[in-house]
């Protein structure tokens with residue numbers, strides 16, 4: 039099925055005029071490592087722009103000043119380690135958690151992910167290095183909460199599932215994987231496909247301007263934000279992928295293809311939302 043304007047309109051919810059930041063969901067983004075703090079900055083900012091009420095980032099200590107300066111709207115909790123995540127601890131209940139971006143694969147980080155997954159019950163958004171770590175420890179996949187959203191790009195998907203000889207083969211593998219682990223797979227690409235058990239959804243927005251560093255980190259923040267706002271993980275994935283692509287379609291005449299960067303996706307999320315209410 040194509041992910042069209044009409045399909046997204048039918049899934050999107052109106053914001054209650056009486057809502058406040060405490061009712062619009064608290065998103066937690068876990069990730070970052072020395073040299074890759076930008077990933078979680080982009081993701082947290084994207085989460086807030088997508089509409090959740092609160093966002094907190096759990097990151098290594100070296101990222102504290104950076105996140106507080108770059109995204110003052112977000113809160114921060116730091117790991118005991120300076121350069122990488124080694125022990126994921128927080129003292130509140132987020133409505134959604136996105137994990138893995140810019141996280142690296144240090145041995146301590148791998149163990150922290152294992153310990154975190156062992157006590158996780160709510161659906162997660164799993165991206166980048168969390169996917170890479172899971173690829174190397176396939177036995178940990180049974181710990182991934184049902185309903186979680188996994189967002190691999192083609193290389194990450196290959197690491198997770200192995201090589202496939204055609205697009206049809208990789209979609210078939212994705213269906214089997216989704217059904218076995220009860221997870222939503224967002225197969226990022228051009229176009230992005232979303233696989234939920236036996237269903238396959240193909241996005242209709244986006245262009246090559248999105249082929250830029252941090253583009254996927256932004257998408258993870260957007261999906262996490264929508265889950266925090268009580269969307270079903272499949273709907274969150276469909277809406278986020280559609281809006282993410284739409285930002286690039288709207289920006290293209292203004293920024294041009296080459297100059298578009300991940301921060302522009304964030305800057306155009308508002309216009310992408312507005313395009314849902316205009317006649318098309």
Ligand SMILES: NC(=O)C1=CN([C@@H]2O[C@H](COP(=O)(O)OP(=O)(O)OC[C@H]3O[C@@H](n4cnc5c(N)ncnc54)[C@H](O)[C@@H]3O)[C@@H](O)[C@H]2O)[C@@H](O)CC1
Pocket residue numbers: 073074075076077078138139140141142166167191192193194226227228251252253254255
């Ligand atoms: N500013 C930051 O802090 C950034 C941090 N990032 C983090 O850096 C880490 C490494 O991520 P990367 O994805 O760069 O590294 P990976 O090694 O996972 O993937 C890079 C390789 O994957 C292949 N690939 C990617 N997209 C593809 C596509 N659409 N079709 C075919 N092949 C494709 C390419 O061969 C590419 O060289 C992650 O933790 C990520 O979150 C990146 O998101 C970039 C920005």
Ligand SMILES: Nc1ncnc2c1ncn2[C@@H]1O[C@H](COP(=O)(O)OP(=O)(O)O)[C@@H](O)[C@H]1O
Pocket residue numbers: 166191226227228229230244245246247248249250251252253254255256257
């Ligand atoms: N040519 C393209 N057309 C449409 N979308 C693209 C294209 N290239 C990349 N994208 C999108 O950009 C994002 C890239 O994600 P990812 O590779 O994880 O980036 P990063 O890890 O740098 O944040 C995905 O959502 C993907 O679908």
Ligand SMILES: [Mg+2]
Pocket residue numbers: 165166191254255
């Ligand atoms: Mg990525």
